[in-house]
Amino acid sequence: MSYIKIRNLNFSYKDDEGNPESVLRDLSLDIEKGEYVAVLGHNGSGKSTLAKLLNLVIEDYDYFEGSIEIDGMEISSPNMTEDDVYELRKKVGMVFQNPDNQIVATIVEEDVAFGPENLGLPREEIRARVDEALRIVGMTEYSRHEPHRLSGGQKQRIAIAGIIAMRPDCIIFDESTAMLDPMGRREVVNTMEKLNREDGKTIITITHYMDEAVRADRVIVIDDGRIILDGKPSEIFAKADKIRECGLDLPLCSDLLIKLRERGIRLDGEINTPEQCAETIARSLLK
Amino acid sequence: MSKIKVENVSFVYSAGTPFEVKALDDVTIEIKENTITGIIGHTGSGKSTLVQMFNGLVKPMSGRILLDGEDIWEKPKSIGSVRYRVGLVMQYPEYQLFEDTVIEDISFGPKNMGLDPDEIKKRVLEACELVGLDFDMLSKSPFDLSGGQKRRAAIAGVMAMRPEVLVLDEPAAGLDPAGRNSIFDGIKRYADATGAAVIIVSHSMDDMAKYCDELVVLSHSKVAMFGNRKEVFSRSRELEAIGLGVPQITRLVMLLRDKGIEISPDIYTVDEAETALAALFGGGV
Amino acid sequence: MNSIALGQYYPSGSVMHRLDPRMKIILAIVYMVVSFLCNNVFSFVLLFLSAIALVLISRIPLKTVLRSIRAIMFIMIFTAVLNIFWTKGSPEELLISWGIIQIYSSGIYNAAFIAIRIFCMIIGTSIFLTYTTTPIQLTDALEQLLSPLKVLHIPVHEFAMMMTIALRFIPTIVEETEKIMSAQKARGADFTSGSLSKRAKALIPVLIPLFISAFRRAGELATAMTCRCYRGGKGRTKLNVLRFTYRDLIGVLMMAAFISGIVLLNIFAPGYSM
Numbered sequence: 056m057s058y059i060k061i062r063n064l065n066f067s068y069k070d071d072e073g074n075p076e077s078v079l080r081d082l083s084l085d086i087e088k089g090e091y092v093a094v095l096g097h098n099g100s101g102k103s104t105l106a107k108l109l110n111l112v113i114e115d116y117d118y119f120e121g122s123i124e125i126d127g128m129e130i131s132s133p134n135m136t137e138d139d140v141y142e143l144r145k146k147v148g149m150v151f152q153n154p155d156n157q158i159v160a161t162i163v164e165e166d167v168a169f170g171p172e173n174l175g176l177p178r179e180e181i182r183a184r185v186d187e188a189l190r191i192v193g194m195t196e197y198s199r200h201e202p203h204r205l206s207g208g209q210k211q212r213i214a215i216a217g218i219i220a221m222r223p224d225c226i227i228f229d230e231s232t233a234m235l236d237p238m239g240r241r242e243v244v245n246t247m248e249k250l251n252r253e254d255g256k257t258i259i260t261i262t263h264y265m266d267e268a269v270r271a272d273r274v275i276v277i278d279d280g281r282i283i284l285d286g287k288p289s290e291i292f293a294k295a296d297k298i299r300e301c302g303l304d305l306p307l308c309s310d311l312l313i314k315l316r317e318r319g320i321r322l323d324g325e326i327n328t329p330e331q332c333a334e335t336i337a338r339s340l341l342k
Numbered sequence: 343m344s345k346i347k348v349e350n351v352s353f354v355y356s357a358g359t360p361f362e363v364k365a366l367d368d369v370t371i372e373i374k375e376n377t378i379t380g381i382i383g384h385t386g387s388g389k390s391t392l393v394q395m396f397n398g399l400v401k402p403m404s405g406r407i408l409l410d411g412e413d414i415w416e417k418p419k420s421i422g423s424v425r426y427r428v429g430l431v432m433q434y435p436e437y438q439l440f441e442d443t444v445i446e447d448i449s450f451g452p453k454n455m456g457l458d459p460d461e462i463k464k465r466v467l468e469a470c471e472l473v474g475l476d477f478d479m480l481s482k483s484p485f486d487l488s489g490g491q492k493r494r495a496a497i498a499g500v501m502a503m504r505p506e507v508l509v510l511d512e513p514a515a516g517l518d519p520a521g522r523n524s525i526f527d528g529i530k531r532y533a534d535a536t537g538a539a540v541i542i543v544s545h546s547m548d549d550m551a552k553y554c555d556e557l558v559v560l561s562h563s564k565v566a567m568f569g570n571r572k573e574v575f576s577r578s579r580e581l582e583a584i585g586l587g588v589p590q591i592t593r594l595v596m597l598l599r600d601k602g603i604e605i606s607p608d609i610y611t612v613d614e615a616e617t618a619l620a621a622l623f624g625g626g627v
Numbered sequence: 628m629n630s631i632a633l634g635q636y637y638p639s640g641s642v643m644h645r646l647d648p649r650m651k652i653i654l655a656i657v658y659m660v661v662s663f664l665c666n667n668v669f670s671f672v673l674l675f676l677s678a679i680a681l682v683l684i685s686r687i688p689l690k691t692v693l694r695s696i697r698a699i700m701f702i703m704i705f706t707a708v709l710n711i712f713w714t715k716g717s718p719e720e721l722l723i724s725w726g727i728i729q730i731y732s733s734g735i736y737n738a739a740f741i742a743i744r745i746f747c748m749i750i751g752t753s754i755f756l757t758y759t760t761t762p763i764q765l766t767d768a769l770e771q772l773l774s775p776l777k778v779l780h781i782p783v784h785e786f787a788m789m790m791t792i793a794l795r796f797i798p799t800i801v802e803e804t805e806k807i808m809s810a811q812k813a814r815g816a817d818f819t820s821g822s823l824s825k826r827a828k829a830l831i832p833v834l835i836p837l838f839i840s841a842f843r844r845a846g847e848l849a850t851a852m853t854c855r856c857y858r859g860g861k862g863r864t865k866l867n868v869l870r871f872t873y874r875d876l877i878g879v880l881m882m883a884a885f886i887s888g889i890v891l892l893n894i895f896a897p898g899y900s901m
Contacts, residue, residue: 097518098489112850141856149854152516156844157851161763161795168866170855175862185866203798206385217855233516236385236545238585263518266590304519307548307590311612311619318616320623329590333597340603340622399809422815430813437803438810440835450832454815485839499814 056127057085058225058257059109064121066104066280075117078104080280082121086259088224091251093271093288094261097302101280102261106229109259110149111140126224145174148218152230154210155203163205163213164189164198170221181220188216191254192246208239215246225257226250232262244270265292265306269327276301289327308332345507345539346373346396346428351405353391365391367563369405373507373556378533378540380554382547382586387560389543390433393511396541397428409507426455429505433512435496439484444475444495447484451503462502469498472535473528490521494528501532508532509541514549526553551575551589551610559586572608591615635695635757642874643685643759648768650875654882655755661886662744662751668736669896670889671743677885678750687758696749703745707738714738736899766790771869777860784860792848800841807836 066079078101086092096102107113108123111130123131130143148170151157160166164185171181189195192212202210211231218226228247232240244267250256260267268274274291276284278301284291292298292305295313299305305313312326312335324335353366366388373379373396383389394400395407398414398421406413414424429451432438441447445466452462470477473494479487484495497513510529514522530553533540544550550557550571557574559567561584567574575581578588578596588596595609605622609615638644643651658677665671682692716731723730756765770787777783808818811832818829893900 097520107850110854112853137858141858144854144856149851151847151851153844153847155799156847159792159795159848159852161791165866169852169857172863172865173856173858175864178864178866178868181864181866203795214851221855230516237587238384302518302520304523307612308594311591311594311615314612314616315619315623318620320620329594329597333594333601336594336598336619337601337603341601394809397813399812422817425813425815430810432806432810432813435810437836437840438807438814438832440832450811450816451814454817503814 057124058088058090058126059084059086060122060124061085062122062124064108064123065118066101066108066116066120067118068104069115069117078280079108082277082280082282084275084282084285086257088257089251089255091248091258091270091272092260093268093274094259094277095263095265095268095274095301095303096261096277097263100277100301102277103229105277106149106227106259106261109227110144110147111135112149145221146223147225147227148221148223149227149229150211150214150218150231152233154207154214154234157214157217158202158210161201161203163194163200163202166202166213167198167216167220170217174221184220184222185216188220191219191249192216206239207235208242211235211239211243212246215243215250219250223256225259228258228260228262230261230263232264232267240264240267263303265304265309269306276303278302289325292327312336343375344372345375345410347406347408347411348372348392348395349406349408351392351395351402351407353388353395353400353403357403364388364563366395366402369560369563369565371558371565371568373539373541375539376533376537377555378530378542378553379556379558380550381541381543381558381560382545382550383560384585388563389560390511392560393430393509393541393543396507396509397430398424399430426451426503427505428507428509429500429503431497431500431508431510431513433515435500435513436484436489436492439492439496439499442483443481444484444487445480448480448495448499448502451499455503465502465504466498469502472501472531473498474524490517490524493517493521493525497525497528504536505538506536507539507541509543511543512545513542514544514546522549529553547581547587547589548591551592559584571610575610576607635691635753636761637687637691637758639686641684641686641759643681643754645874646759646878647869647871647875648760648764649772649869650871650878651755651760652765652768652772654878655752657882657886658751658755659748661889662747664886664889664893665740665744666893667896667900668898670892671740673885673888673892674747675743678747681750681754685754685759687754692750692753692758695753696746699745699749703742706745707742710734710738710741733899762794763791766794767867768869782860784863788860796844799844800837803840804833804837807833 061082061084064079064082067075067077070076094102109125119131121131122129125143126146128143158166159169167185167188168181171184189198192215194209194212194216197205197209202213232243235243247258247260248270251258260271262268269288271288274286274288275282276291276298283301284294284297292309295305306327308329309326312322312332316322322335322339324338325331326335348369348371351366351369355363355365369392381389381392391400395402401415409424409427414421439447441450448466448469449462452465470480475491475494475498479491484492487495501508513529514525517525526549529540529542532538542554554571556570558565559574566584567577575588575592578592581588589610591612592610595605595607595615598605599607605618609618662674665674682689711730711734712728714731714734714737716733720731720733721729722732766787770783773783816829816832818826
């Protein structure tokens, strides 16, 4: 059974005049435990709404139809109690865009402890989880620092540690790299990858950056509230026209090879990364 | 023609305390008219300090900033007029919007310049056209716009002052690909229409390769490289050593050359690579 | 920019810094009360010496301490002078009589006592509470000390959480203010010249974006906290539990010795008493 199972989801917000504004349309999706999924889509495509729904942090909506099941729990059910929601949030953690706006405490380790403290865990258990989470994100030596003096990438890793310390099965990254410089992005994406590969966490990352999506096992492209493409990165990036239609860019090297193919040049092989592209070009040229 | 000269400029934060941080160390560069200059460097390399020096928000501790050959700090009282001649768009400029309508917000700069209403209106419309903001947005509240539109309105607010030098700190940060492209296209239109010197700060080597003619690489508060695109990107190994990397296309070209393929090393964008490779493949079909 | 000091916390790493902050709050209150117990020259001298001892133990430079009480000096002198003129003693204490102004020796004593009392109260509270305790420690300690009030449905935890968040966001918002000011300056805003009303008006382009951003941050933070299973103080545990150690015990004993000293001097020491 899938870890996340979404069936025929229709969702709309109320706009300022109180009219419904449709965001997700008849969306169905299955995500297995341990998958590493990148969700792409331009601003306003509905991808962030989808993420927030998975954690039930949307309040002011107009219309909600269809079903969302997470780990066998029907979270779209009207019978969800406050305790059910609490259980859900233990399973699915979220990391947001702006690191400044998700850090609560004035000392790193106390911020990481915030989640476990809310869970009412005993002190020794909190200590162990905080130390473990800081180790996983590589911030152990900063445990007594003040978060506002850290770099963007470091702050975001603290935010991630705060989620890891709650030991969720699944972590959703809602454009968590958008405000970071390349070094910070690398730090965060490496952390995501590590959480998936080593700790078996289900990772869902919402991003604009194609080079981040390439590293996932699976890419989903959302446009206008619908899933347009869903597959392995290499399958997705081969569909250049569709990607461009959705207001997205291809990784530059993939773009180049597709343009060459469009000129009628035969290039067989993978085209996700510069290395693969070089390999593919070399093979055809030196044949 | 040189528009701005930065001569031996240094700056230190919290000087004389144990928290002393060097931001700029003996920086000398030149910004040309009719040219888009890119400034690249890590967070903390001194970029942001340098950017705020061009228009006199930060005063150098030593060295001079020359605008058209004149020291901008010659008469500190008239530094205000320098801010109209050198327009600065800070990072995430949409957070500076405050007026009730978009048109009033874009007019804020020109109004401070003391222009007459007709001229202000003319400039506002012109700026909107350059950044690609629809005129029917003008009467809306800036807070009702989408993220990308807000960004464009904020940039238009600086363009409407018609600065001779336009400086932008990470103008496309956090936007989706469509948003990024529209911002850079707007900047390019401004450069072409006015002949202004444009300075762009960015982390993205790919954007730099695509839009900039000249490049300044800052590392540890010093100028590590300064020259045209070709001069800078040809030192790809050094760029990688600084940790900045090279444009993805340049990396691809380097890999191809390593494999013994005869392709010019001076290729930085998709279009250039497409032309060169098509030629190698015998012009396609 | 990054070195915004909140309050006057002075990290000298003394024993005083390592005392349990709950204990320090209680000691500060007790110290204030004791300063009111003093009633003769000897006990006031002891009180004064104790304040000096506090400064020495906490290893805060005397200069720093004196600079911070400069503002209070005026009140001290003012009250002291008032006491000199207003105290009416018995006729044998009369020192100077000049028209309606009559100065008694008891007035001089009282003035000195009041000055010492104010001085010691200020030194005591600032050593215990601001110089050696971070605002966040104070917040934590207050939450725990006041937690019995929860029975009366007073939202102690919520107030403490609000304080913590405020402390956490002060540097962020100060930084943001500077950024917005720079951005508006770049568009020709002038914050430094013109009449007062003009300057106040010039702040609008800073304040509006600042408020909007603060609301946005508040919304995002609330969402992030919700996602981390925050639902108020109920059932919450803490990573860093405040602990009463042998050091705190020494603190209590020293305070007890000090109080007995004052009381004994009050009863047995000779001379003028208040």
